[in-house]
Amino acid sequence: MTVLVTGGAGYLGSVLSLVLLEAGYHVRVIDNLLYGGRGLLPVMGHSRFEFYAADILDHDAVERATGGVDAVIHLAAIVGDPACARDPTLARAVNEEGSAHVIAAARSAGVKRFVFTSTCSNYGRMADVSVLATEAHDLRPLSLYAETKVAIERGLLALPQSPTAFTVLRLATLFGLSPRMRFDLTVNQFVMEMSVRRKVTVYGEQFWRPYVHVRDATRAIVAVLAAPGDSVAGRVFNVGHTDENYRKVDLIEIISRRVPGAEVEFVSMAEDPRDYRVSFDRIRSVLAYSTTRSVADGVEEMATALEAGVLGGVDDPAFSNTPGGAGVTSTAVSRQVVCAL
Numbered sequence: 001m002t003v004l005v006t007g008g009a010g011y012l013g014s015v016l017s018l019v020l021l022e023a024g025y026h027v028r029v030i031d032n033l034l035y036g037g038r039g040l041l042p043v044m045g046h047s048r049f050e051f052y053a054a055d056i057l058d059h060d061a062v063e064r065a066t067g068g069v070d071a072v073i074h075l076a077a078i079v080g081d082p083a084c085a086r087d088p089t090l091a092r093a094v095n096e097e098g099s100a101h102v103i104a105a106a107r108s109a110g111v112k113r114f115v116f117t118s119t120c121s122n123y124g125r126m127a128d129v130s131v132l133a134t135e136a137h138d139l140r141p142l143s144l145y146a147e148t149k150v151a152i153e154r155g156l157l158a159l160p161q162s163p164t165a166f167t168v169l170r171l172a173t174l175f176g177l178s179p180r181m182r183f184d185l186t187v188n189q190f191v192m193e194m195s196v197r198r199k200v201t202v203y204g205e206q207f208w209r210p211y212v213h214v215r216d217a218t219r220a221i222v223a224v225l226a227a228p229g230d231s232v233a234g235r236v237f238n239v240g241h242t243d244e245n246y247r248k249v250d251l252i253e254i255i256s257r258r259v260p261g262a263e264v265e266f267v268s269m270a271e272d273p274r275d276y277r278v279s280f281d282r283i284r285s286v287l288a289y290s291t292t293r294s295v296a297d298g299v300e301e302m303a304t305a306l307e308a309g310v311l312g313g314v315d316d317p318a319f320s321n322t323p324g325g326a327g328v329t330s331t332a333v334s335r336q337v338v339c340a341l
């Protein structure tokens with residue numbers, strides 16, 4: 001089975017490519033290497049791996065990449081509220097038009113399975129966080145990033161589920177080590193700051209969110225690919241574990257046990273668009289899926305890697321989706337897309 005992974009050089013995609021190869025799949029990645037290509041080093045040269053260095057806004061390249069594949073895992077996007085806010089035009093183009101290209105090309109090539117990675121932040125600020133959001137909960141996108149994710153979710157769930165069956169995975173916020181490391185994700189950032197800088201500033205410590213290890217997110221994608229079509233076609237699954245909803249203050253407590261003695265400054269905020277607790281019962285009951293690594297496990301692996309110096313300089317701009325100040329990245333990013341168009 002050949003799987004096309006869009007955005008396969010990214011934080012999630014680079015782990016996914018490796019996991020799919022380990023599981024015996026042929027893997028093709030299309031990525032424009034917005035944050036560099038180091039994420040692909042562990043898979044380049046593998047006999048079942050192919051790389052298309054191209055932009056999903058390039059219609060012809062997307063058509064070529066979808067030819068002959070059995071499944072598409074669509075990850076490529078401008079990811080995160082800050083990255084989308086920095087260049088809203090690019091974010092809309094990539095996340096909406098780019099996704100539309102990938103969806104149309106998959107359907108016309110007769111690709112059987114299509115997995116779209118959406119986000120639990122689509123639930124927005126919940127009125128009552130004692131209630132867990134299920135997949136049926138109202139979506140309240142409160143950022144451009146979530147808006148683009150909700151627009152694509154709605155579009156593909158309204159399509160006929162043949163020849164291509166679509167599955168939406170609303171991932172919790174990811175953490176853990178990846179060949180394309182990101183230190184702009186909450187758990188990763190807190191571990192890095194507490195262990196390297198010995199100081200962290202926490203904005204809005206009382207707000208809830210769910211978290212899932214990057215490897216467990218890839219296991220959910222593999223579970224969808226392996227499931228009978230009628231159990232996943234046209235369906236949405238939250239990806240994570242119900243016990244792994246935390247307030248930021250809880251994360252600090254967990255990290256402090258492994259990395260004691262860092263200075264923690266709490267800055268109160270009246271509200272945060274990301275205040276939600278999520279139920280992960282559906283994926284457990286339909287796909288018999290459960291996570292294998294807790295936030296505490298992720299903290300252990302990252303603290304160990306940071307202490308050993310495995311990640312090198314943590315200020316490397318490739319470790320963030322908003323590196324080096326708005327102007328610089330915005331210009332660099334826009335130039336790449338103009339070239340690709």
Ligand SMILES: NC(=O)c1ccc[n+]([C@@H]2O[C@H](COP(=O)([O-])OP(=O)(O)OC[C@H]3O[C@@H](n4cnc5c(N)ncnc54)[C@H](O)[C@@H]3O)[C@@H](O)[C@H]2O)c1
Binds near residue numbers: 031119
């Ligand atoms: N990281 C999280 O916490 C999280 C949570 C929920 C959902 N998701 C979703 O998972 C997916 C992967 O996220 P990630 O954390 O790996 O992000 P990432 O930014 O590390 O990866 C995105 C990849 O897409 C590529 N890309 C961007 N624009 C492109 C374009 N126009 N053409 C081709 N490639 C392009 C980038 O080069 C990058 O390799 C995204 O769809 C994201 O919305 C992530």
